[in-house]
Amino acid sequence: MTKTAWVFPGQGSQSLGMGMDLLDLPSAKEKFARSENILGWSVIEICQTNEEKLSRTLYTQPCLYVVESILADILQEKYSPDLVAGHSLGEYVALYVAGVFDWSDGLRLVKHRAALMDNAAGGxxxxxxxxxxxxxxxxxxxxxxxxxxxxxxxxxxxxxxxxxxxxxxxxxxxxxxxxxLKVSGAFHSPLMAEVAAEFQHMLDSVEFQQAKMPVLSNVEPVPSTDADILKQRLRQQMTGGVRWREIALALPDHEIERVVEIGPGNVLTGLIKRTSSGLILENVRSVAELPAN
Incomplete structure (x- = not known):
């Protein structure tokens, strides 16, 4: 059987209208409603009509988490990946899919992260x-x-x-x-140390579980299922670099033959194509691109 990795894009992949074809699905409706209770604003409203807000870190990151996780939930009803990875914000979706934390805890983490990063300045x-x-x-x-x-x-x-x-x-x-890049600060650099320290309190309050499948982390592209290791790597993510090129190179080393990018756009499959040859690359950006069975 073909070994498959799922990958999740981060900030910059968002687009107006993303996720709106999910609104007819009962499971998606429930997640959108729950997200509004947690965030205090409507993901649907911003993704449908407000391009300016959608491009702002405060809103971009939670919107991406909600849309990507819903698509992943639907896909997981059909099969599960052998390995997961996500680019920056996308790592939170990867950890959710791997069962490391529950959906609501993940969204609360992303909400807090987005607010802190949105307020960052000086870089x-x-x-x-x-x-x-x-x-x-x-x-x-x-x-x-x-x-x-x-x-x-x-x-x-x-x-x-x-x-x-x-x-x-x-x-x-x-x-x-x-x-x-149209960002407020010097993300993934030591200039985010103060922000990262503040975020750590929130991160420490969330219990991490052993992952159901290996996760390739941004700061350490070596697969792990260990809850403590994955939390420590996430702690480092805000000030550490995203080593996506190394993640792409690692995929064939772990016998991955097929990569599915879940979320808007095709940035990650494009990057992987330029880094690792011979992989089957697919995209699930909408309901229409979900497999029929």
């Missing part, structure tokens, strides 16, 4: 496309206030840090494209 993030990796590593070594926040693929990374340090790295690397 920036820039995506670099087509660059010399050796020059990049040297530039980051020479600019300690900039870090490799997202190592997405051999040709795409995100730099995070103080504006001065990030601009210094860009000037030394000569990337084909440098795209500033």
């Amino acid at each position: 920036m993030m820039v995506a670099l496309i087509n660059f010399d990796r050796e020059k990049l590593e040297k530039a980051i070594d020479e600019n300690p206030d900039a870090v490799l926040a997202n190592d997405n693929s051999p040709t795409q990374v995100v730099i995070s840090g103080t504006p001065e340090a990030v601009h210094a790295v860009i000037s030394q690397v000569n990337a084909k494209r440098a795209l500033p």
Whole structure:
């Protein structure tokens, strides 16, 4: 039988209208209603009509968690994955699917994380496309206030840090494209240490269970089902880098042949395609893309 990994995208993959084809399903209606009680606002309303709010961290992250988890629940009625992973916010959906915490606890964590990150300031993030990796590593070594926040693929990374340090790295690397990200702070960098410390209190209040299947974490792309290890890795995620390129490279090493990206867009399957060859790549972005049986 084909070994399958499910992967879940993070912030940046959201799109207006996402999840709205789920509204006719009773199980989805129940989750949307429960999310409104936890969040104090309507995921449906924002995903349907409010593009400006949907692009703001405070709303983006909970909306993605709700929509991706509902799609995963429906898919899990048909079969379960052999391994899961998620990109940044997507790791919370992966942990939920693996049974590490219940759905409501996961949404409360995401709500708190989103609020803290939305209030972060004093840094920036820039995506670099087509660059010399050796020059990049040297530039980051020479600019300690900039870090490799997202190592997405051999040709795409995100730099995070103080504006001065990030601009210094860009000037030394000569990337084909440098795209500033519309985020409030320097996510996945040491500049988030204060925010991460505040978030830890919330994280410590949630009980983690042993995972039902291995999880590849952002900060340590080695599969684990251990509750304590997975919680410790999540603690490190806010200040640590997303090692997605290494996650993609690890998939064939663990006999994964098929990867299903669950959620809006196709960012992760695109990154995996550029990193690991020979994998079957599929997307489940909507009800229409769910398997019939």
